[in-house]
Amino acid sequence: MPDLLLVGAGHSHLHLIAHARALTTAGYRVRVLAPRFFDYSGLASATAAGSVPADAGRIDVRALAQRHDVELVEDTLSGLDLRGRCATTTGGSRLAYDVVSLNIGSVAAAPGMEVGDGVLRVKPLSDLAALAARLAATPDAGLSVVGGGSTGIELAAHLSVRAGVGTVRLLESGPEIGADLPPRARRRLVRLLDRRGVEVCVDAPVRSVGAHQVGLDDGRTLGHDIALLATGLAAPRLVSELGIGDVDGIPVTTSLQHVDQPDTYAVGDCAHFTPQPLARIGVHGVRQGSVLLASLLARAAGQPLPTYTPQGRALAILDLGDGVGLAVRGRLWWYGGAALRLKRWIDRRWLARYR
Ligand SMILES: Cc1cc2nc3c(=O)[nH]c(=O)nc-3n(C[C@H](O)[C@H](O)[C@H](O)COP(=O)(O)OP(=O)(O)OC[C@H]3O[C@@H](n4cnc5c(N)ncnc54)[C@H](O)[C@@H]3O)c2cc1C
Structure with missing residues (x-):
């Protein structure tokens, strides 16, 4: 009976836990190594800004695992011996496996920037x-949001209508915010x-962010009470520390297997899909879940493994607070209350699968 170890209960692995019966029927013994709770990023700006309850996007992984007869080790990964096929947890347990899959997400990147204590x-x-x-x-806090991409815009917009917030400043190194959005949007x-x-500062490359001020490349400093770093996402440092990848992630092929280790899979934000660069968005984690499941079933049956084909244009909806959103798909976009209602409906439907 091959031991399958799922590390992290991210989007793809939640799908596998919910379909664990297919895996056990195929002969796997399934174990998950993850913290008890998963928090859904689609609702993160709204929960952070306090416009929905703090647990609105929370999934109880323990309850999900129990419902599907999956063993959950409530801990985090700290070591991985690929040759010896053994994972070590932060709590000191050692978990042997035959096949391992990593779905441990990402962290905020801070390219070339000094980041002090107290910065969120x-x-x-x-x-x-x-x-x-x-x-x-x-x-009446003064906030600096560093990074004018979709996440920074979403948070700045949302926080600007939150009661008790004084001022919001959005800092972007390039000449415009939302550079990958359609120009009219x-x-x-x-x-x-x-x-x-919201004070939008463009052409403002940030050199350092501290608890009370940001330092710009041109020597200016701007004060704040709270700073939020939204300068893109990178693979967790653990990936480099374990020697299985780098800041771009764990390198995988189209079949989502590590380029040198076919018994190691990586999915979602922690993976570096080597055939083409992928944005760090939840849709890949969601869609890779079914490919990963099919791949594990195919290898148990000795069949050819399926491959992941990224969707050309994915729908993204920004939650801008005050009941409005911006939906974007390719060059098409749509602003207003209906866009946010669509987002809430998609989010609720996805969360309901695992609750
Ligand atoms: C504010 C914000 C809003 C966003 N909004 C959207 C959106 O609306 N739509 C969208 O598509 N994308 C959005 N994103 C991007 C989205 O967060 C990621 O692309 C998505 O979460 C990646 O999914 P994942 O399954 O790879 O990882 P995650 O969802 O991050 O899940 C990884 C899980 O692994 C666990 N984990 C971490 N380290 C370990 C370890 N060492 N051992 C065990 N477990 C571990 C974590 O606790 C976590 O539960 C947003 C990002 C941010 C920051």
Whole structure:
């Protein structure tokens, strides 16, 4: 009976836990090594800004595992011996396996930037969750959101309408915010942020972020009470420390197997899909789940392994607070209450599968 070890209960592995019966029928003994709770990023800005309850995006992995007769080791990965096929946990347990899959997400990247203590990062989400407590403790707080991509825009917009927030500043190193959005959608967002009093600073490369100020490349410093780092996502440092990848992630082929280790899979944000660069968005983690399941079933049956084909254009919906959202798919976009209602419906439907 091959031992299958699933490390991290990210999007793909939640799918595998929910389909564990197919895996055990195929002959696997399934174990999951993960913290008890999974937090869904689609609702992270809303929970951080306090516009929905703090546990609105929370999945109880223990309850899910129990429902599907899967053994959950409530711990985190700290060591991995690929040759000896053994994982070590932070708590000191050793877990032997025949096949391992990693789905441990990402962390906020801070390329070329000095980041001091007390700066909050958008990932892991536990850091972002601390924002609500910091805001409660700091009336009329002045916030600096560093990074004018989709996540930074979403958070700046959302926080600007949160009661108790003083000022919000959004800092972007490039000439415009939302550089990968359609130009008219970008202009719509700029107008919205302006109307909500968000100070948008473009062409403002940040050299250092500290608890009370940011330092810009041109020598200026700008003060704040709370800083949020939203400068993109990178693989967790653990990936490099374990020697199975680098800041780009664990290198995998189209079959989601490690380029040199066919018994090691990696999915979602922690994987580096070597055939083509993939954005670190939840849709890949969700869609890779069914490919991973099919791959494990195929290898048990001695059949050819399926491959992952990324979707050309994925739908992304920003939650901008105050009941409005911006939906984008390729060059098409749509702003308003209906876009946010669609997002909430998609989020609720996905969460309901695992609750
Ligand atoms: C504020 C914000 C909003 C976002 N909104 C969206 C959105 O609306 N739509 C979208 O598509 N994408 C969104 N993203 C991107 C999205 O967060 C990621 O692409 C997605 O979460 C990746 O899924 P994943 O399954 O790879 O990892 P995750 O969802 O991060 O799950 C990884 C899991 O692994 C666990 N883990 C971590 N380390 C270990 C370890 N050492 N051992 C065991 N377990 C571990 C973690 O606790 C976590 O539960 C957003 C990101 C942020 C920061």
